[in-house]
Amino acid sequence: MQNTTTQLGLKNGIEKSNELWERANKVIATGTQTFSRSPGVFPDGGAPKYVRRQKGSHVWDVDGNEFIDMVMACGPTTLGHNFEPINAAMTKQMEDGILFSLLHPLEVEVAEKLVDVIPCAEMVKFSKNGSDVCAAAVRLARGVTGRDMIFCFGYHGFQDWYIGTTDRNMGIPQCVRDLTKPFNYNDIEGLKKMFKENKGKVAAVIMEPVIADKPQNNFLQQVKDLAHANGALLIFDEMLSGFRFRMGGGQEFFDVVPDLATFGKGITNGMPLGVICGQAEYMKNFDKVFLSSTYAPEVLTLAAASAVIDFYKENDVIAALWEKGEYLEKNLQQIIDKHELSANVSLAGYPVRLMINTHDVKGVQNNKLATLYQQEMFKEGILCFAGLLMLSYSHTTVDLDCLLAAFDKTCDVIKKAVCEDDVDKYLTCQAMAPVFKGLRERNAVSN
Numbered sequence: 001m002q003n004t005t006t007q008l009g010l011k012n013g014i015e016k017s018n019e020l021w022e023r024a025n026k027v028i029a030t031g032t033q034t035f036s037r038s039p040g041v042f043p044d045g046g047a048p049k050y051v052r053r054q055k056g057s058h059v060w061d062v063d064g065n066e067f068i069d070m071v072m073a074c075g076p077t078t079l080g081h082n083f084e085p086i087n088a089a090m091t092k093q094m095e096d097g098i099l100f101s102l103l104h105p106l107e108v109e110v111a112e113k114l115v116d117v118i119p120c121a122e123m124v125k126f127s128k129n130g131s132d133v134c135a136a137a138v139r140l141a142r143g144v145t146g147r148d149m150i151f152c153f154g155y156h157g158f159q160d161w162y163i164g165t166t167d168r169n170m171g172i173p174q175c176v177r178d179l180t181k182p183f184n185y186n187d188i189e190g191l192k193k194m195f196k197e198n199k200g201k202v203a204a205v206i207m208e209p210v211i212a213d214k215p216q217n218n219f220l221q222q223v224k225d226l227a228h229a230n231g232a233l234l235i236f237d238e239m240l241s242g243f244r245f246r247m248g249g250g251q252e253f254f255d256v257v258p259d260l261a262t263f264g265k266g267i268t269n270g271m272p273l274g275v276i277c278g279q280a281e282y283m284k285n286f287d288k289v290f291l292s293s294t295y296a297p298e299v300l301t302l303a304a305a306s307a308v309i310d311f312y313k314e315n316d317v318i319a320a321l322w323e324k325g326e327y328l329e330k331n332l333q334q335i336i337d338k339h340e341l342s343a344n345v346s347l348a349g350y351p352v353r354l355m356i357n358t359h360d361v362k363g364v365q366n367n368k369l370a371t372l373y374q375q376e377m378f379k380e381g382i383l384c385f386a387g388l389l390m391l392s393y394s395h396t397t398v399d400l401d402c403l404l405a406a407f408d409k410t411c412d413v414i415k416k417a418v419c420e421d422d423v424d425k426y427l428t429c430q431a432m433a434p435v436f437k438g439l440r441e442r443n444a445v446s447n
């Protein structure tokens with residue numbers, strides 16, 4: 001694999017991608033299995049739709065274009081795509097089988113390893129995705145408190161209890177929608193008011209511990225205290241912060257330990273796993289609160305998890321992710337400053353979860369500018385969301401320098417568009433459309 005900028009980008013067009021998309025729309029409802037992977041999130045007409053091969057930090061699309069990947073499969077592949085030590089663990093496991101008729105020792109081994117690295121985890125239970133373990137956490141909280149209401153912040157998957165709070169709520173009964181109420185990050189007064197208005201009814205606060213905003217005034221601890229003062233549990237959804245901020249996620253990084261937490265993505269480097277974990281006093285109620293699935297103990301995934309945890313420990317992956325992120329953050333900021341673009345382009349978040357925000361001078365996010373950013377980055381060979389940059393252990397300094405060079409050129413174009421007050425003039429593709437209306441504006445999702 002060569003790491004020069006010259007072979008990166010939309011060199012071969014996107015004809016095959018577009019042909020596949022046309023076929024897909026005839027036979028796949030919505031054309032896609034994941035909204036965050038679909039055209040709309042990426043600039044339609046200015047980005048490939050289908051990829052065929054991934055290795056390390058690079059990806060090749062069906063037309064043969066090569067990109068540096070800053071999406072990393074929506075977060076899970078924190079070590080890098082097609083990562084040899086994890087492949088080896090899965091290949092070895094495959095010789096013995098994938099899905100067994102009784103319990104398998106790897107269930108115990110992985111559970112022990114997770115209890116060792118996640119602060120709140122005295123016990124764990126597995127499922128196959130993030131949506132299911134978030135739903136299980138909510139069900140458990142409702143079960144142990146005998147209450148129904150849930151307060152939430154962030155994205156928690158497709159299950160009724162959460163998705164009813166978004167504009168994609170078709171099919172969710174109103175009585176279910178009424179039971180979950182979103183709150184805003186860092187708005188402790190707003191949350192206090194919500195507790196006051198729903199006294200004695202709230203089972204849990206579930207939240208991503210961090211998205212783009214940094215916690216102010218010890219926000220996470222204040223949420224925990226407020227939840228407990230009101231008899232509610234605190235649940236952290238660590239799907240994206242786990243194995244990224246720290247192995248133990250935001251709870252370890254911010255030193256605020258929740259009652260329950262959900263993990264997934266980074267634990268397996270791409271294999272499907274959802275983990276609910278927490279204090280034994282609560283977790284023991286899973287004998288009455290139902291969570292059971294045929295595929296939860298599928299062992300290729302558990303072999304991957306076991307190997308990932310070992311690799312993280314042996315190679316200090318977390319330190320490497322922070323180091324790469326800090327290098328990016330420092331240099332991206334210098335480029336923004338050089339172009340005098342801070343009124344329209346700014347960084348948010350943490351080095352391991354960096355956001356490049358594009359906005360008007362009042363700070364209001366601007367989809368057209370975001371699309372222009374993506375369009376130009378794709379041209380230069382960077383596969384990226386309209387803001388969030390997903391780093392992996394496999395990203396090399398050369399990759400990061402390519403990204404910085406691409407961002408520099410992108411800022412050139414953004415600067416012209418802003419100075420001429422004419423973004424449309426520079427857009428050659430359709431403006432991106434966030435998956436949910438209203439969430440990105442509240443910094444409650446990051447793509």
Ligand SMILES: Cc1ncc(COP(=O)(O)O)c(C=O)c1O
Binds near residue numbers: 131132134156264
């Ligand atoms: C924070 C968070 N929670 C829950 C989910 C849902 O996970 P899944 O798509 O595996 O159901 C996601 C997925 O993007 C997520 O980022």
